[in-house]
Structure formats: C-alpha cells, structure tokens
Amino acid sequence: MATNNSQDRQNKLVNPQHNPTVATLLSIIPGLGQAYNKRFLKGAALFILFAAFVIAMMEFISSGLQGLVTLGDIPREDDSRVFLSNGILSLIFTAFFLSFYILNLQDAYKDAKRIQLGWKVPNIREGFRNAWDTGFPYLLVGPGLFLLIFVVVFPLLFMVFLAFTNYNLYNAPPRNLLEWVGFQNFYDLFTINEWRNTFINVLSWTLIWTFVATTLQIALAMFLAILVNDPRVRFKKLIRTVFILPWAVPAFVTIIIFSAMFNDNFGAINLQIIEPLFNTRIPWLQDPLWTRVALITIQVWLGFPFVYALFTGVLQGISSDWYEAADIDGANRWQKFRNITFPHLMFATAPLLIMQYSFNFNNFNIIYLFNQGGPAVRGQTAGGSDILISWIYGLTFENQQFNMAAAISIILGLLVATFAFFQFRRSRSFKEEGTF
Template sequence: MDKAAKQTRTHARTAAILSIIPGLGQFYNKQIFKGIAFLVIAFLYITGFWNLFNMGFWGLFTLGTEVPRDNSIFLLAEGLIAVLILGIGLMFYWLNINDAYKNGEKIDNGLQPTKFSTGIKETFAKDYPYLLISPGLLLLIFTVIFPILFSFALAFTNYDLYHTAPAHLANWVGFNTFKQIFTVDIWRSTFFDVLGWTVIWTIVASTLSVAIGIFMAIVVHQKDLKFKRLWRTILV
C-alpha cells in the first residue's frame, strides 16, 4: 500500500484510537448524539458492574479466604457471572471502536458519517432478526452456558462434603480430582461402572430408536398397507 493510500485512512485510525474511551471517536467524527450514547452506556456499565467485577474476580481467583464469611460456591458463581458480563461489555467495546472506524473511513472517502437517527433505522432494517433473538440469547447465556461453565469450573476444585460452607472453603486443585478417578480404587471402579452403563445405554438407545424408526418407515411405505394415511398420521 502506497503512502497516499495510507494517508486516506488517517481520520479512521484516529477515530478508532480515540474510541479507547467510548464515545470520543464518535465525537471526533462529529456524531454528537451517538458519542453521548456510547459514553453514557459505558459509564453506566462500569459504575453498575464495578462491584460485581471487583468481588467476582477476587472470589473467582481465591474462592474465599475467611470462614464463615466466604462461601466458595457463591464466589465461584459470582465470578463466572462477572466473566460473562465482561464478555458482553467487550462486545460493546468492540462495537464502539468498529463504529468509529467505519464512519471515519466514510469521512476519509469524502462521505458524510451516518447520522444517529439513520443508524437506528438501518439497525432495525438490517439487524432486526438479531434484535429479536437478543433477549433469548441473553437468557440462553445465563440459563445454559452459565451452568455448563459452573460445572466445568467446579470440577477443578476440591469441593466435596468436607469442603463446604460455612465451616470450610473449597480450593482450586487443577487436575488432581481427575487423577484421583484413576488412582483411588473405589473412585476408579465407580467411574468405569457408570461409564460402561452410559456407553451401553447410549449405543442401545440410539441403535434401537434408529432401527425401529427405519422399520416403521418401511412398513408404512408398503403399497398393500391399509389405512396408510392413518398410520402415517399416528406415527408422524
């Protein structure tokens, strides 16, 4: 890329750099209302979740330091929620920088940046499906993804009957629990028994369901079968 081409993106790059503080890039692009919106949202986000981040990440790393004040399980859950909220915030932060850069490119190309009202209309026109599913996506994050992350993280602690609140705290033990599955006799025996029955059940259930389904489909497809529509309605 030659020198002239690089210079044409000066405004876009400056706007993106200024957007390190949300809203400043939009102000630089003379998008006052959008800049105010980004700045206010960022301010509300930081002030609203500051205590969650402070306590959440401390609890996530330490799992508590004092009994009976601290509950390791609650601290772990709070820490994971803080991680999810931080992820959502980082997406907003990227949107802020990307918006400033894209509109800065328009200015570099001699065009006018998108007006705030026009941007809202374009968002509803182009991204309307995403706006509709966003509440469901947020619900999915906290009802499906969060429990999975919590169970996964809990597996790397020594949480058990002897490490529960309020008398005791849990600690991070890494892969030690997984090692004990194979080194402790009773754990190893129980694990492989459960694993074996799980594999058998999965294979048998899947095989039978597929086999029976194919068999019934073949039967219903027979030309000489009476009441074919009725059977199809019942089975389907």
C-alpha cells in the same frame, strides 16, 4: 506496480486528512472517536453508557474476580458458592464490556474509513433511522440471548468451575471454604481404583446401551414401516395408528407400568410368561445383566414409534418409478432395499436418527424410573444399570460428591458434543450434493 496502486487509492480518497487510525486511538475513551467522526450524539451516548457501566459495575466486578480467586477467607462467614457465583457473573459482565468496547473501536474506524471515501455524516434523524433499521434484529434477539446466558451459560460455567474445587460432603460451605485443586478430580477419576473401575464400567454400559437400544429401535421401526408400506397389506391406517400408540402414552407412565411388570416377585412377565414356560423366575431387578436386558426392551418399545412415523413419511415420498426401473433391470428385493429404500431413508432422517443416539446416551428417565440405576454393585459408587447421566445424578443429590459429578459431567459433555459434531458432518443430508 505496487506504488501505482497505492497512488490510485490515494487519488480516490475524497477526504484524505481524516485518519481512521486517529479515530481508533481516540476511541480508547469510548465516544471520542465518534466525536472525531462528527457523530456527536452517538459519541455522547456511548461515553455515557460506558461511564455508567464503569461506575455501577466496576466495584462488583473487581470484588467478584478477587473472590473467584480466593473463594472466601473466613470459614462459616464466607460462603464459597456465593463467591464463585459472583466471580462467574463478573466474568460474564467483563466479557460484555470487552465485546462492546471492541465494537466501539471498530465502529469509529469504519466510520472514519467511510468518511475518507466521501461518505457524508447523516443528521440526527437519518442516523436514528439507520440505527433502528440495523439494530432491530438484534433488539429482537437480545432478550433470548440474555436468558440463554443467565439460564444456560451461567449454570454450565458454575458446573465447570466446581470440577476444579474440593466441594464434597465433607468439605461443604459455608462451614468450610472451598479451594481450587486444579485437575486433581480428573486425576483421581482415572487413578483411584474405585473411581476408575466405576467410570470404566458405567461408560462401557452407557456406550452399549446407547448403541444397542437405539439401533434395535431403528431396525424395528424400519422393518415395520417397510412391511406396512407394502401394497399387499390392507388396513394400513389402522395398523399405523396401533404402532404409533406407544408414542402417545407419556413415557414415565409406560416405564412405571413396565417396572411393575418386570417385578421379580409379582410381575406379570415372571408369573404369566417365564414361570409357566420355563418353571423359573428371572431376577429382572436383582441381577445387573437382566436389568439391562429389560431396560433395552423397554427403550425399544418406547422409541420405535417415533422412528416408525419418520420412516413411514419418507417411504410414501419415494417415487414408484424408482422401483419400476429396478424391476425392469431385474433387481431383487434386497437390491431394491439396498440401493433405493435404505439410501432414501438415511438421507432424509440421518440428523434425527443421530439425535436418537444422543438422546439415549443421556436418557435419564428410563434408567431412574425403572430401578433407580440399581441393583447395587460391590466396590462401585454406581448401580449396575446406571449410565453416566444417572450416575452423575446419584453423586450430586445422594452422595453430594459435587466436584466429581462436575468432572464427569464435563467428560460427558465432551463425548456427546464430539459424537454429534462428527456424525452431523458425515451425514449426507448436510452436504450440498449426494448420490444414491
């Protein structure tokens, strides 16, 4: 049976002498495979482009890759940061070259296969039109991809590479040369007491901050949205406008105002509320616990209007027939909320709610603007209210511990990416079918 199928395929070949394997092997020198397929203009263009790239970039790539290995040889003359940057650029250009080289091999093979099956090679005009139709979407995407690589990917790679060097305040180029230290920074992070204790404390607070602040703002928004959506509530437009007002005020303005209100000495919260009622003052900016309570309170105030707007829109889209059917079945308020309202809200807004958790996990603005991550904690390189992102900022711009900041950034990125990946996959809004 297998022999008969093979013979049938051979009989269908219009041009069996044209060998795709030969075309692929010839394309080891870009353009020759296309010439073998009688696409001479295309082959000449590919050969010229690849030859120009090799002539113009080969010296830069070879020196860049060599510098990436050594990171310089002469202190005070060689800047390891420049060698590292050139090495990363060399890797990017090499990846470009290899990608187009593989596409060149695939193109020669596919064209040869099509010629075997009777495909006629188009003339120059038809070939140009086909290339334009096929490549036009890539032409539009190209500038954005170029910017993405050099504005996002390049800095990320630079940060990743720094995590495996000894770049810090006491070993900074160009006075000193950087050296590759492997996973030493990650090892120090989990073995040296100061680093380990700080990392565990900051990570614990970051997780608590993310879960408590985000969950409270979602719960408050859901409660208010359901309450205002009740048919018995009047002046709905006015109430909704008032609830959305905190969202309209720039966040940094609100944070600065709250920072003054929570001031230990002259803040309105202590002077006008806490002291008259309890005859004491709370050290909002001096005690880590109270600082964290203040931060969670401020974040709930800042975050609930957006979620409230989402929930309000979803609630107005739920058909009243669902509730009428539930009333006929004798369902109480809690049963209607659990089986109708809550599933609808979660199904429609789950991805955006997950983004709220991810945003608060990296919410640098409120932590830094309120108290710069303070107050200071003895035996730690981070403040009492620092989360991972603000700790990284302090290590980078205040302590110049670039290597440790880069290592922590990698861990932070992996945590956020893992959380987002699994949560998005589990959300019902990303599944084809779902039942309430």
